[in-house]
Amino acid sequence: MRRSIATVSLSGSLAEKLTAIGGAGFDGVEIFENDLVSSAMSPEEVRSRAADLGLGIDLFQPFRDFEAVPPALLARNLRRAEHKFAVMERLGATRLLVCSTVSPESVDDDALAAEQLRLLAERAAAHGVRIAYEALAWGRHVNDYLHAWRIVRMADHPDLGVCLDSFHILSRDVDPYAIETIPAEKIFFLQLADAPALPMDVLYWSRHYRCFPGQGDFDVAGLVAHVLRTGYRGPLSLEVFNDIFRQAASTRTALDAMRSLISLEEAAAGRLGETAAPVRTGLSVPPPPVVPTGFAFAELAAPATGPLGELLTALGFVRTGVHSGKPVELWEQGSARVLLNTGSAESEDGPVLGAIGLESPDPAASVKRAEALLSPVLPRLRGPRDAPLDAVAAPDGTELFFCRTAQPDHPSWTDDFTGSRRDPGEAAGEITHIDHVALTQPWHHFDEASLFYRSVLGLRPHDSLELPDPYGLLRSRAVSTEDGRVRVALNVAYVGAHDGAPDMAWQHVALASEDIVATARRLRAAGTARLAIPANYYDDLEARYDLGEERHRLLRELGLLYDRDEHGEFLHFYTVTSGRVFFEVVQRLGGYRGYGAVNAPIRLAAQHVPPAPRSAGRPERPRPA
Ligand SMILES: O=C(O)c1ccc(O)c(O)c1
Numbered sequence: 001m002r003r004s005i006a007t008v009s010l011s012g013s014l015a016e017k018l019t020a021i022g023g024a025g026f027d028g029v030e031i032f033e034n035d036l037v038s039s040a041m042s043p044e045e046v047r048s049r050a051a052d053l054g055l056g057i058d059l060f061q062p063f064r065d066f067e068a069v070p071p072a073l074l075a076r077n078l079r080r081a082e083h084k085f086a087v088m089e090r091l092g093a094t095r096l097l098v099c100s101t102v103s104p105e106s107v108d109d110d111a112l113a114a115e116q117l118r119l120l121a122e123r124a125a126a127h128g129v130r131i132a133y134e135a136l137a138w139g140r141h142v143n144d145y146l147h148a149w150r151i152v153r154m155a156d157h158p159d160l161g162v163c164l165d166s167f168h169i170l171s172r173d174v175d176p177y178a179i180e181t182i183p184a185e186k187i188f189f190l191q192l193a194d195a196p197a198l199p200m201d202v203l204y205w206s207r208h209y210r211c212f213p214g215q216g217d218f219d220v221a222g223l224v225a226h227v228l229r230t231g232y233r234g235p236l237s238l239e240v241f242n243d244i245f246r247q248a249a250s251t252r253t254a255l256d257a258m259r260s261l262i263s264l265e266e267a268a269a270g271r272l273g274e275t276a277a278p279v280r281t282g283l284s285v286p287p288p289p290v291v292p293t294g295f296a297f298a299e300l301a302a303p304a305t306g307p308l309g310e311l312l313t314a315l316g317f318v319r320t321g322v323h324s325g326k327p328v329e330l331w332e333q334g335s336a337r338v339l340l341n342t343g344s345a346e347s348e349d350g351p352v353l354g355a356i357g358l359e360s361p362d363p364a365a366s367v368k369r370a371e372a373l374l375s376p377v378l379p380r381l382r383g384p385r386d387a388p389l390d391a392v393a394a395p396d397g398t399e400l401f402f403c404r405t406a407q408p409d410h411p412s413w414t415d416d417f418t419g420s421r422r423d424p425g426e427a428a429g430e431i432t433h434i435d436h437v438a439l440t441q442p443w444h445h446f447d448e449a450s451l452f453y454r455s456v457l458g459l460r461p462h463d464s465l466e467l468p469d470p471y472g473l474l475r476s477r478a479v480s481t482e483d484g485r486v487r488v489a490l491n492v493a494y495v496g497a498h499d500g501a502p503d504m505a506w507q508h509v510a511l512a513s514e515d516i517v518a519t520a521r522r523l524r525a526a527g528t529a530r531l532a533i534p535a536n537y538y539d540d541l542e543a544r545y546d547l548g549e550e551r552h553r554l555l556r557e558l559g560l561l562y563d564r565d566e567h568g569e570f571l572h573f574y575t576v577t578s579g580r581v582f583f584e585v586v587q588r589l590g591g592y593r594g595y596g597a598v599n600a601p602i603r604l605a606a607q608h609v610p611p612a613p614r615s616a617g618r619p620e621r622p623r624p625a
C-alpha cells in the first residue's frame with residue numbers, strides 16, 4: 001500500500017525532513033503547515049524537491065476552527081481557506097485536512113457544521129482540492145469519528161470525506177468496529193499513530209506521547225484491518241507528535257517509521273486472515289520472524305582478559321578455547337558461553353557487551369527477516385578461516401549473531417575456537433545458561449529498540465517500568481520469547497544533570513544458577529567482590545514477606561535479593577561493575593516471569609560509587625558482601 005508520513009513526525013527543516021522521508025522509501029508525505037510557513041523554500045520548490053525524492057504530497061494540514069460558526073466568522077474562514085487552496089495548488093496537493101473545531105465561537109449544531117463544510121468542499125473543488133474532516137479527540141462539539149461521519153454524510157458532497165486518525169479513535173476507547181459502516185470512498189485519508197497507555201489529558205497525550213505503531217499499547221493493526229475491510233486503498237500515513245522524535249536524527253527516525261509501517265502491514269494482514277484474502281492485496285508481507293530459541297553467547301570486549309577471566313573462573317566457568325585467528329577466548333559452563341574479546345576497538349573502553357549470539361532455527365532466514373525490516377546486516381565472513389556468521393546490528397550498535405551451535409545441519413561458530421581446547425564438562429559451578437541480557441539504550445532510541453526486538457526477532461514486549469535511581473529515573477522494558485528462553489531487558493541511559501552524577505550506560509549478563517546459594521558461597525570463598533546490599537533492605541524484606549527465619553538469615557548473609565510473582569520466586573545477586581559491564585546471577589523458582597525489577601533501585605543505589613573526597617584520589621569501590 002502507499003506509505004506516507006507527516007512532516008511533524010520528524011526533526012529538522014522541511015528540506016531535511018523531505019530528504020529523510022524520501023531516503024527511507026516512503027511514497028508520500030503530509031506537509032504540516034508550520035513546516036511550510038517557516039521554510040525558505042517556495043511551495044513550487046517543495047513540490048519539485050518532493051518529486052525528486054519520489055514523494056507525492058498526499059495531504060496538507062491542519063486547517064483549524066472552520067465549521068459551525070456565525071455568518072461573519074464564516075466569511076473570514078472562507079477567505080482563509082481560499083488562501084490555503086492557492087498554496088495547495090502551488091504545492092500540487094489535492095487533500096486538505098480540516099480538524100473539528102475547538103473554537104469557543106463555534107456552536108453545537110450538526111446541520112450548520114454540515115452546511116458550512118459543504119460550502120468549503122464546493123470552494124475546494126474549484127481548486128481541485130478535496131476536504132478530509134477529522135474528529136480531534138478534544139474537539140469542542142465533534143470528538144468521535146462516527147460523529148464526524150454523520151456530519152459528512154449530512155453535507156453530502158463528493159469532495160468532502162472523513163480523515164480517520166488511529167490516535168483520536170483509540171485514545172477514546174470507542175469501538176473501531178463501526179469504521180466498517182463507512183463507505184470506502186468516503187474515507188479520504190488514514191493517519192496512524194500508537195501511544196503508551198497513560199492516564200492523562202488527551203490533548204497533552206496526543207501532542208507529546210504519540211509513537212509509531214508497535215511502540216505503544218494501542219491495537220493499531222486491528223484498526224487498520226477495519227479500515228481495509230471497507231475497501232479503503234488510500235495511503236497509510238504516520239502522524240506522530242513526539243517530544244523525542246522532534247529532537248532525534250531525522251534519517252534514523254524515518255527508518256524507524258518505515259520499519260513500523262512494514263510490520264504494521266504484516267500485522268494487519270494477519271488480522272484480516274484467510275477469509276478476507278482479496279482485501280489483502282497491496283499489504284506488504286515480509287518473510288516471517290524466526291524466533292530465537294536461546295542465547296548462544298554473550299561477547300564482552302575488554303582491554304585484557306585478566307580480571308574478567310578471574311571472575312568467570314570464580315563463577316565456575318572454564319576457558320574451553322581460543323579463536324584460531326583473533327584474540328577471543330571462549331568460556332563455558334552448562335550452555336552459558338561468554339566470549340572475551342581483547343582485539344576489538346571497543347575493548348579500549350574497558351569491558352563492554354558488544355555482541356550477543358542467538359540460537360536460530362535458520363540463521364539465513366533470521367537475516368532475511370532483519371533485512372526486510374531495514375536492519376543493517378553485518379559482513380558475513382570475518383576472517384578467511386572463520387565459519388560464516390549471520391549477523392545484524394541492533395539499534396544501539398550491539399551486534400546480534402544468529403547461530404546454530406553444534407548442530408549437524410550447519411557450521412558451528414564454536415569450531416573456530418581451536419586453540420587450547422578444554423572440555424566444558426570441566427566447569428565446576430551451578431550456572432546452566434544465560435537467563436537474560438540487559439542493554440542500556442540511548443534515551444532517544446528506546447522506542448526504536450523495543451520495536452526492533454519485537455518486529456525483527458518476534459519478541460513480546462512487556463510493560464514499561466519506571467525505577468527510581470539516586471540520580472534519576474530509569475525506564476525499563478523487557479522483551480522476551482513466549483517461552484522465556486530469550487529475554488532482553490532494555491533500559492534507558494541517562495546522564496545525570498549535575499557534576500558528579502554518573503553516566504549510566506551499564507549493560508549486564510544475567511546467568512541462571514541451579515543453586516544460587518552455592519554460587520554465592522563459591523564467589524565468597526574465592527574472595528570475589530559482589531555488590532553490597534544494605535541491611536535496611538533485609539529489614540524491609542522481612543516486613544514484606546515471612547520466608548522463615550532461616551531463609552531470611554541466609555539471604556542477608558549472602559547478600560541475595562528476593563522477589564516473587566504469582567508464578568514463583570526469584571533470587572539474585574550482582575557482581576561489581578567492571579567498565580560498563582557486570583554480571584547478575586539469578587535463580588527462578590517455579591515459573592517466576594519477571595526480572596526482579598522491585599530490587600533494581602537497591603542495585604542502582606549500591607552501584608553508584610560514593611563521590612571520592614578530593615584528597616583521597618581514586619574513588620572507593622563497593623565493598624564485597
Ligand atoms: O494536535 C493537533 O492539533 C492535531 C492536528 C492535526 C491532526 O491531524 C491531529 O491528529 C492533531
Ligand SMILES: [Mg+2]
Pocket residue numbers: 134165191239
Ligand atoms: Mg490526525
